[in-house]
Amino acid sequence: MVTRQKASDTPVRVVSVFLVALAVYGTFFFRAVPDRAQALLIAVIPDQILLAWIDGDLGNIGLLDRMFVALFAGLILLLAWGIGRQTLRLTLHGVPLSRLEDIVFSIAMGLSELSLVTLLIGLAGGYHHWAWLFVSLVGIVVAKEGGYRILARRGTSRVCHGEVAEHLTDTATEDSRCDVGDSPDHGWVLWILAAPFLVLILLGGMMPPWEFDVREYHLQVPKEWYQAGGVHFLPHNVYGNMPLGAEMHVVLGMILTATWADWWWGALVGKTVMASFAPLTALGLFAVLRRYVSKLAAGAAAVVYLSTPWVMYVSITGLNEGAVGCYALMAVAAMLIWQDRIRSDKPRSGTGVLFLAGLFAGSAAACKYPALLFVVVPLAVWAVMAWKSPILARWDVRLKSVSVFLLAALVTTGPWYAKNLVFTGNPVYPLVFGGATRTPELMERWNRAHQVPRDHQGRRYSASQAADSIALLAWRSPWISPLVLPLAVLAWLNRRHRRRVIQLSLLIVWVLLVWWLATHRVDRFLVPILPWAVCLVGIGFAWSCDRLWRRVAWTVLIVGVTFHLLYFVASGHYDRRLLVSLETLRWDEPAEPDDPSRVSLVHRYMNRTVPDGKRVLLVGDAQPFDLEVPAVYSTCFDPCNFELWMRDRTAEQRRAELLRQRISHVYFDWGEIARYRSPGNYGFSDWVTRDLVWNELVHQQGLLRLVPLEMDPARGELFEVVAGESEDSAG
Template identity: 35%
Template sequence: MAHRADPLKSVRSSGIVAAVLALAFLEAAWLGWFLVEPLPNAGNVGGTVRRWMFLARALPQVVPGVRFDQSYLGLALQELGHLENLPQRVPIALAAALIAGGALALGRGLLRGLRLHHVLQPIERLPLAYGLGTTGLGLITLILGRLGALAPWSVRGGLGVLIAVELALTFRDSRRPPEGGDAEELAIRSLRSANSQSAGLPALMGLSLVTIGPFLLMMALGAMLPTIDFDAIEYHLQGPKEYFQAGRITFLPHNVYTSMPFSVEMLHLLGMEVLGDWWQGALVGQLLIAAYAPAAAVMIALTAGRLASTRAAVVAAIVYLTTPWIYRLGVLPYVEGPLCYYHAALIWSIARVWPVADPRIRAAFWGVIGGLAGGAMACKYPGLISAVLPLGALALVETIRRRSWRIVVGFVLGWAIVMTPWLAKNLIDTGNPVYPLANRVFGGRYWDQAREAKWTNAHGPKEIQVVALWDSIVDVAGRSDWQSPLYVALAPLALLRRGSRRASLMLWGYAFYLFATWWLLTHRLDRFWLPLLAPLAVLAGLGADWIRNRAWSALLGLLLFVAIVTNMAYSSTALTGFNEWTGDLMVLRRSIPEMLNPPLARLDAELPADAKALLVGQAAVFHFRHPIVYNTVFDHETIETLTRGRTPDEIALTLKEHGITHVYVDWFEIERYRSPGNYGFTSYVTPELFAGLVAAGVLDEPEPMGSRQQLFKVRVRKPRGG
């Protein structure tokens, strides 16, 4: 703890310089490998891409002849230069501020109800309230959405009421004398920790302002750009769009992903309701997701500061926020950004509650921990493994150690309040509370053995091989395109720091658990291991403070400089995320779909206003403006459901009943799904199927929409005897 007698200054200087020199050699070797290792996902730009290229051209004239406008700094400033388009972002930012204000009000109200408000410092309350509040807003949105009670003015009014009530309570509390006793002692202890000084702190604080600011600015502006990610336009945004257009949250049998916990996606739905527009509302949700990154960084810094020093806190926050992965999670509407936040908040909560003596405060804290673990699971099901189970086990340990049943009850109650509505939704819709998972355990409707086999083949655990394990270790350590070198450079040193080795061992144990469960129990998609970044960032902060002398401070400064400049240059490029930060949103609304899928964009532009298209083989449809019928690759193929076993007259009648006027077939996507190692696609859909429908007079002759895309118009058939 930072308020204890500093054990680092008592280390004898003999041998330290030699140790730092040896460490400098190891760090140089590590950075050398990191900078020359090819980026595995960047090869599609042409040629091999290595990180040293970004470092070399980050600033002008580092490489002779590289002008300012050719450097990555100059290119980034060009993308930030269209200031005339910033007013387009004002409605988005204001709507996000309204929702964030409602979330903070709800979270602060919860902390006040648990009587934790006076125990925590403002810097602790703010990020904690945001996480708890967004989780709460997700639950409220789910319940009201199921009732069909969401509407723009009611949502705006409800958020306004939450904010007004919290402001009134805050004003009331400010006029009351501070409470004493144990709460006062905890506040004093925390304040001492926050105010402790360490060697080189002024330089580190200045560095944090210079480095973190640009990352946050790029992140905020990038979040307010239309997304280009397949998963986002297939379900992260498409699900809320369908809920908004329907006026209620319903079961979507054609999009299995929308039956997952959708707590984060509720922020997009709220944005759509506040602005009354599904396209701009999605950008509101993206900006709210980006806000999880600084909230997580504060939690990480608070943890490192509590376990070590302010120097450790500052470095931990810098390491986390300058990681290209965190920038990427901020500009794309993935749920992993919020998931990382919940893991950071859980780590902070354990460090915060562990020394608490008051049994009432301790029980309330464990209720919050249960809610945070539930929030992680409400992001995505793997949160059960990464957050709920290990923290639940720790709650049991604490229950036995403290001989207090309130601890485990508080944890379970907090988790149940968050997750019960999401599980109940699936139970009502499908008969399986965790649909589409655990079908063999819970059974349920809609899911069959064929879909189970297809899902398991795509999302089930991969084969255990030593070579694959080593490749995964290397990927997580630094080969992953968006990883930072600072985790490996600093986190192992945490074990050398006197006074915090026990905490370091626990954090390393948790990190090992997260890696092992990701590798053994999932299909090893890289995004699934990202919760590792939270404990590793804390460890990096502790490692940065393993010793305090000038030699190490100089080496630390060099490590930070090289890594941060490289990460900033790389994050500013389109390899990390769409980076037209100040582009014209109205132009981008048209150009992004054309860039992502020209044939589909052409279809959307040319269809009559009253048309409704059935899409075959294509599910990345968020940007599509016309009414559509579609399905994801893991759902029953709609064209097969509507045509199999039916006569031409019956098929024509079925298409008419569904209002389908056109059928669009994306053979390129179908062939991609059928390629070796991919998800697979039903053999029922063939060119012969559509040729037969044309011959039977159900469809007109196809019109080519692209090299491998066809559009069939549904023929209007006269009734028999007419």
């Protein structure tokens, strides 16, 4: 048995080295992004932040409409807890869980199941009928209750509460006597540190979207599917044909609120549910580290995760990395419990936990393709190796273990890949095998945009590129935390948890290698493994019982989390009108023409003027979420509808096609098209030019007529379709 680490074993020089290294790291950190130092000024002028939250006028405050969104988001989370709780009863046969572990596992599992049910209902075309959802949920509840009763008669199905202490490893019990802090009363400090971030995530999650990807597909694709009544192939939006497990909650929000509100409010409900993955992950971190390390170390890790700028950003914008990270953490937590079970005197009781781990890993891959390599593959290897457990010495037992894990992963992720196979002929569309609508030109454009980047000498892998990536992840990325790397390194000094430190580190190193060797090295793609890294933060936070380290640890934590808060609220990279009425933000009419607006001038104009029964054609503009009128658009990686309809056609054919498509207005976003065509960018069809539009469609053929708007023509131009004789007479 490992001897308890005494306070006297901690040399002062280790703390001294840590502080010196932290000071050096802090220098790099603050010099890399000037906004970080400037954010500290917010502490002097907090009134400016409050003014930004209300858009400069107390009359703009509107909180009642947020109650509607919060109510239905809470309903979805409650449904998730109930459904997930049943799954735990079926899988965790006699496995002891704390109340918190039970709640966290249940909600996460339930959210995955609700997402899967919503997908299946969509494939059946049932989004416009409440009965589909009701019957599906009732069927799931009845089926699982029946399964539970069968297991109960065998005396094998039981989830225990309040029995964790006697089942934990001795290291957790030892650490509970060695909490980093003077007393358990320090928990109130952690709550004070966490509270502002919980409020910001809740308010930000309810905000209408402003981020490009979110308005292009994270919320736009659910909007299209809901309005169409079901899930279908989207030839104009390549991203809409990828796994969108997290975004299914947006559709679910639209279904649940349909009686009382339109799709827009349902989208905000789903976006709020997506934001809730951040606090759910923080609770998961607390549960895992309380089980294996200590209560205060668990609390510190939860606060660090919740306050990390990256987590805040992806949560309030509506991106799905938070959901992937949550499922990745739950999968690892289940793997750790399974590992304990197979080493116990009841190894067979671990099969259900392993199945649960597979369900969570598959849930991650149901949200984003990279999770296949980031989560499913390494955990499948873990299922085979399990740190050379004696119970897995035989290869047939190992094969059974990995089969159970992969079968479970297939349950939660398989429907998404099967959908793609049926719709496009490629289960991982548009990767590797191409598929429907994928021309050689479009495949080349996609591959060029998502390839491993080259340096100025044309090399993909070089020492200088590796150094740049290290700098990006360590201090240069604008949304990283200055706490994660320093405290995670200290985890290696905690000898009591060396095995788990090695396991978590191997998982992280695997993901970093895949990210660097096989992707386009976007740092946001690593946010899903942040919970694993923060587990190391918790272990590092609890590496010593020394009184000096206690004071240093608390000081570093409080200062770091305070910086997180100041930096994020001072950032101009998100819509800060957190207290403005949602109805006001929906239309976002600026008080003055030059005032910024979340909704573009062109979109506001089209929302007001496009006749009923007509549609608009967007060229270069792939963010149609805020349009209240039907829109035809395409991403830069999809066939351009304007080119498909107009190229090599006569004037009469072009006019007939616009009439057939019911197009009343055509908008050309020249600014976006120019950005796509800029060196090193994605690319855009060369056929679409201003000269073509003006010379042929306006002057020669008279198909389009410019709509005078107060905007720079180089940025964009809106045209009205000139009615032909047949349409005039019909009118």
